[in-house]
Amino acid sequence: MDVMPKWADVVLVPIVSLVLAAFLSALLILAIGESPSEALKLMVEGTLMRSAGWGYMLYYTTNFIFTGLAVSVAFHAALFNIGGEGQAMIGGLGVALVCLFIPWPHWSLAIIGASFGAAIFGMIWAGLPAYLQAKRGSHIVITTIMFNFIAAGVLNFFLVGALKPKGSMDPATANFPTSTHLPTFEDMAQILGIEKMFRSAPANVSFFIALLACVAVWYLIWRTPLGYEIRALGKSGPAARYAGVGSVKIIMIAMMISGALCGMMAINTTQGESERLILNFTEGAGFIGIAVALMGRSHPLGVLLAALLFGFLYQGGAELALWTKIPREMIIVIQALVILFTGALTLMVRAPLERLFLAVWKG
Amino acid sequence: MDFLTLIQVLDSTLRLATPLLLVCLAGLFSERAGIFDIGLEGKILAAAFLSASLAFVTGSVWIGLLAGIGASVAMSAIHGLASITLRGDQIISGVAINFLAAGLTVVVSQAWFGQGGRTPPLKSGGRFEPINFPGAVPSKEMADAGPIMQIYSELLSGHSLLVYVALLTVPLSWFILYKTRFGLRLRAVGENPAAVDTAGISVVGMRYAAVIICGVLCGIAGAYISTALQANFTKDMSAGRGFIALAALIFAKWRPWYALGACLLFGFFFAVDNRFQNILLPAWSLSAALFIMTVGLVGYVWRKDLLDKFVLGGLAFGLALIAFMIVASVWDVGTSTQIKIPVVFIQSLPYILTVVVLAGFVGKAIPPRSGGVPYVKEK
Known part of the structure; x- marks a missing residue:
């Protein structure tokens, strides 16, 4: 049977899925008595037409790049890391410990230290479910879900207990020292001599670390033996074992990389934005990583584009909640539809598309 | 701790275990038929919302219950379509359903009621009222009653109808799964669908039946949460119960009576957590x-x-x-x-215990063999 060329599969299926999701969302907006075109206009104006909108969008995008890459790396090894949320929370703990208890002379050193802290903590939190999957055969989806809840408990324990400054009522750590504060896009624009750009938007230098992570993951997955082994295991476990790829080792490594990437999300939210560790700082970004990875077809470039899209949706959603009766949760609906069409209903999207494509292709 | 306190904690255990039990059995039917379902959470949430909304609008809790079941079954139908007919990824479909419910319930309730994602409080006809057994003493006089009377009046009597329904669902599920032809086929579909297919029974039909049963039970659980346990719907009110039920299901090793035990145990943790602020x-x-x-x-x-x-x-x-x-x-x-x-430790205990059981250190939990694998009929 004829099949679509690979580029069509990679490009068209996500786009058609997105169009379907957008169409259904538009119907929902109509049903609750708002205008979809007005909504889209508001989202574009609030996000893309002003620099602060970009600043918020890229802030969300940074989170989604990290979690999207994390889910992608696990996907390549045929593992479903649904525990990004928990790994990010524990990563935040790592960032907080590094920033609070090590006297950093300059933010550039602090961000390196915090990245390591976040990555190592996230790695440990992903390592336990990975170990249970690799050695004991416990289903990684279930264990990572459980670890999300346990992580929330751990974070809560530290934020109402040991890490909370005396006399404070907030479940949060003390503010990080000024020397660890990351330059935001606003600061960077000022250094370049541009005033009034990205005003008070939270996007910061960790965006560039996210971009570096994209390149690093691309290199790892497609240009190193380890990446080859990860993909081999993901394509076929028995074949990979026959070729001498140890599944225990690869499951451990893939999940730990995944956990490290999720943890690193915390440098953006915790060190970059709130400048202290707070409860619920992940805001579901760990789960959005699933949508981002599915939409981006587990390729770093795709993840980057999908993360930009979701960054746009999140900032746009905030604008909608501000100016219309459409609550922010509208974005969760769109996210659900994207996951549904790109991940679960792929056959429904793909089969007609393929037929159509082949009919047109042959003339 | 006196006897009455213990009875009160057990009473609240029963109350809190009810939604877990219904959802756990829902998951049991689905997973025994080979359809993994991590969308349980979303189904309860959707059901809780629609039943509270319609119970408020119509003033009838029964219409609310039906609406809740309808919402949950609709979600199940999506899951069935994705994972049975279209042979998609069951885990991803479940994730999508959770988000769909989390988003839709708030968007729609905001549009209908404009109260920031909650529904208005239900009046008396719109909720499930406690059923008092004949001769049960009211709670004011409970302290003076004898221990047997306390057990009768506090623990056994005074729950809403759905609590008793949930308890009856356990033997019913056991009977259906282990004593009927339907149950045998359902379990077989989860273990070896090809064999069932060879016997001339529709794998697709069996799996849809299981998924719909799952939807009905989740619907009852959702309705219970918003019309019996609480008196309105609030944003994210399912509060992870779908995942705890999933944990209980694994803890119970996919068996109905064990499920009762697991849900009562987890319910007990919540009751203890609610009752005692400090455990020393x-x-x-x-x-x-x-x-x-x-x-x-x-x-x-x-x-x-x-x-x-x-x-x-x-x-x-x-x-x-x-x-x-x-x-x-x-x-x-x-x-x-x-x-x-720490309070959070008690709250995390269900998850920790589930991980320990999953790890196989205490009695290995083995899932249905064909769970999560779409069935492709041979041509």
């Missing part, structure tokens, strides 16, 4: 318990390979460290000082 234990007993676990772990990994030693040894080290810190913190005032157990 002497420092030495805590440390000793942790130390015994450490020794157990070290003994276990002694002959294992490097990775086991590293991971479990690390865990053992962590436990020993906590034990040491507890002792060190009270060393000056004596090791029998009462130490407060």
